[in-house]
Amino acid sequence: MDDLSSFCCLNPECPLRGRRDAGNLSVRDRYGKQRHIRLLHCNACKARFSERKGTPLSGSCLPPGVAVSVLEHLVEGNGIRQTERLVGVHRDTIMRLARKAGDHARHAHDELVAFSPRDPGDLVSRVSSTVTDFSCHSWFDLIC
């Protein structure tokens, strides 16, 4: 049995779009040279899509371990040609994967920041106004 709990339907018209572990996905087929990439099917909207859709590996023929190795080398500060020599992947493929990973990271950042708490400066001004109000009330209570 395949674990699909981390996947969700990406069809914008699907009622279960973006809901993980909703029980609407199943593995319809496998493809690739080693048939290692799963083709998922959404029971709610009848869409079929690759498990790699929306990821930096979308459209890539690299095995996941090699792609991760390429990205790890880039994260560690290795250059494109140095990564090419170490991993054995052509520099054009490395550049394409790096661009996709960068775009994916930017979208993930924007999505996560959109739901972050209010500006900390605003929090400081609210706390200081509360302290001022409390001080006024305490001073007023002392007089009366």
Ligand SMILES: [Zn+2]
């Ligand atoms: Zn769907």
